[in-house]
Amino acid sequence: MNDFQDRRAAGNGHAAGPGSGDDSGERLAELFAFLRRRITGDYEVDEFGFDPELNDRVLLEALRPLYRHWFRTETLGLENVPADAGALIVANHSGTLPVDALMLQVAVNDELGRPLRLLGAHLVYQLPVLGHLARKSGHTLACPEDADRLLRRGEVVGVFPEGFKGIGKPFSERYRLQRFGRGGFVASAIRAGVPIVPCAIVGAEEIYPKIGDVPSLARLLGLPYLPITPLFPWLGPLGLVPLPSKWLIEFGEPVRTDSYDPEEADDPAVVFDLTDHVRETMQRRLDALRLRRGAAFPPI
Amino acid sequence: MTRTVLVTGVRGHIGARVAAALAGDPKIDRVIGVDTEPPPPARGRDGGQDGPVLGRAEFVRVALRGPDLARVIRDADVDTVVHLSLVSGSGRGDRRAGGTGGGRPAMKEHNVIGTMQLLAACQRSATVRRVVVRSTTAVYGSSPHAPAVFTEDSEPVEVAHHGYARDATEVETYVRGFARRRPDVTTTTLRFANLMGPGVDSPLTRYFSQPVLPTVLGFDPRLQFVHEDDAVEALCRTAGTDHPGVFNVAGDGVLLLSQCARRTGRPVVPLPSPAFRLVGGLARGARLVDFSPEQLTLMSHGRAVDTARLTAELGWRPKYGTAAAFDDFLRSRGGPGHLPLAAVDWLAGLVTKR
Numbered sequence: 001m002n003d004f005q006d007r008r009a010a011g012n013g014h015a016a017g018p019g020s021g022d023d024s025g026e027r028l029a030e031l032f033a034f035l036r037r038r039i040t041g042d043y044e045v046d047e048f049g050f051d052p053e054l055n056d057r058v059l060l061e062a063l064r065p066l067y068r069h070w071f072r073t074e075t076l077g078l079e080n081v082p083a084d085a086g087a088l089i090v091a092n093h094s095g096t097l098p099v100d101a102l103m104l105q106v107a108v109n110d111e112l113g114r115p116l117r118l119l120g121a122h123l124v125y126q127l128p129v130l131g132h133l134a135r136k137s138g139h140t141l142a143c144p145e146d147a148d149r150l151l152r153r154g155e156v157v158g159v160f161p162e163g164f165k166g167i168g169k170p171f172s173e174r175y176r177l178q179r180f181g182r183g184g185f186v187a188s189a190i191r192a193g194v195p196i197v198p199c200a201i202v203g204a205e206e207i208y209p210k211i212g213d214v215p216s217l218a219r220l221l222g223l224p225y226l227p228i229t230p231l232f233p234w235l236g237p238l239g240l241v242p243l244p245s246k247w248l249i250e251f252g253e254p255v256r257t258d259s260y261d262p263e264e265a266d267d268p269a270v271v272f273d274l275t276d277h278v279r280e281t282m283q284r285r286l287d288a289l290r291l292r293r294g295a296a297f298p299p300i
Numbered sequence: 301m302t303r304t305v306l307v308t309g310v311r312g313h314i315g316a317r318v319a320a321a322l323a324g325d326p327k328i329d330r331v332i333g334v335d336t337e338p339p340p341p342a343r344g345r346d347g348g349q350d351g352p353v354l355g356r357a358e359f360v361r362v363a364l365r366g367p368d369l370a371r372v373i374r375d376a377d378v379d380t381v382v383h384l385s386l387v388s389g390s391g392r393g394d395r396r397a398g399g400t401g402g403g404r405p406a407m408k409e410h411n412v413i414g415t416m417q418l419l420a421a422c423q424r425s426a427t428v429r430r431v432v433v434r435s436t437t438a439v440y441g442s443s444p445h446a447p448a449v450f451t452e453d454s455e456p457v458e459v460a461h462h463g464y465a466r467d468a469t470e471v472e473t474y475v476r477g478f479a480r481r482r483p484d485v486t487t488t489t490l491r492f493a494n495l496m497g498p499g500v501d502s503p504l505t506r507y508f509s510q511p512v513l514p515t516v517l518g519f520d521p522r523l524q525f526v527h528e529d530d531a532v533e534a535l536c537r538t539a540g541t542d543h544p545g546v547f548n549v550a551g552d553g554v555l556l557l558s559q560c561a562r563r564t565g566r567p568v569v570p571l572p573s574p575a576f577r578l579v580g581g582l583a584r585g586a587r588l589v590d591f592s593p594e595q596l597t598l599m600s601h602g603r604a605v606d607t608a609r610l611t612a613e614l615g616w617r618p619k620y621g622t623a624a625a626f627d628d629f630l631r632s633r634g635g636p637g638h639l640p641l642a643a644v645d646w647l648a649g650l651v652t653k654r
Contacts, residue, residue, distance in 0.1 A: 032651075039562060039641050047449050047604045129518040135520075140448045
């Protein structure tokens, strides 16, 4: 699998290096140095399994065309994410498949120059290939231990508190935030004393409009839902091509948590209050951002 | 203060090295190494000297599960017990590594009943002041539903049902019971990550010595190693002064299995997990490698532990990181064969020369 990715990286390198003279020579030398590191295993992976080099040069590289050209993603409020301290980005989740998580990752990585450490569902880590690609990309399991550890290390952690309720909601409920679970993310932020950055993602709702569901088959396959979209499953694999909606990602003003005592992370009243506050802020920003974007599929 | 140290499991490589190292410590008057058989002659890097493997330490042939051990502890006024006889394998291949060679029942008897007998002897003793027990990070299990990094307080997501991990879990239960009954005795439990180094002979080092490395398709576990020198050092430090509690011992950082395989330069054969199980079972039947079910889950989901508590308590951290420990192991097993690397270098030379 990795050798395959390495070759893909090599392919990208060649495709990206049409220049001539010294420049392309340097690029080639750099590419071979990269290949050499990959083949000899001479690179570092952090304790969560994050492989920064593979992530930046291969995994995100594959997503960048989607981010730039397919969804024409624009970001706002980048200054609201701390440049060198821990922060918890809390975003709305939508789109049937977690493409929004990947685009948020590209946004934070490329526009802010920091890796985004996403907290993912248990389901992801049960699956072969996907679970380990997620780890290599810097994601980890959504559990308090991992969230606390990452935040204490000063990382930018991303979380989608709506979970499957958000990503699997029908198209008719688009841009309506779902319930936020137990607010575990708020407790983690309070324990680490890091700001919560509410994030609104507009555009993901339209990529796979979920107009139906086959719950019995989903149960059989052990999936949270089995979507029917205007294109899936009617067009087969072609139905998996996301619709090219226009995307906006906005990072809102940070909600500070350092005024709380870390002990208060165990106080349900504090946690629920703060969760509601973050949720209301996000819903307001989401509505405003949706208005600002206008049509999901602007005429070309 | 420390005068007489009893070390169990000296037939094993680590046991012998710890006994020899403690015997070389001028603050310790006497070191008694016990096991059912004397350690094999020295091999590896620190071998070659004509002295015995145990150095100044005395060897006493005694079975842990018999009554003789209590007599040894009583007669020698032992004040520190270092219990290292936990074995990870039961196959014939493990005989060298300190295994019991009698299959799983004998291994369980050796690990669990042996520990119970030892702790009973310590409990009755009026002289024992300190007990250090070797355990393993395998007690945390290995699961996709567990936190990425285990701390000493983490509960395993699934209780171990198999071999080594289960034995270690039971051993720790008895050690906790002992610590409750004898609060005046300092009890230290060290949970070691997979040992790695020139002299280590474990299922994992044997795995990495194969010409072809089977892996589980679609999985790339995080592995963590502790170098044998650091393991010996950690045990000697905890045997020398009081450090009560449970501590993880592992080299800094992690290596992915794919990364380890690339460092060995050996080809990898990814197999779907049922096939991996089958091959593992066949290899086990043929006594090539002893791959138990818990090693199979480790090869799928991996494991990493936090060592901050050890560093804070001892004011010391392992000299070798995980990667350095693995590289040291590889150096001792002969240089890696790097055919793909040679191909890349050749191609690089070809292209950049022009």
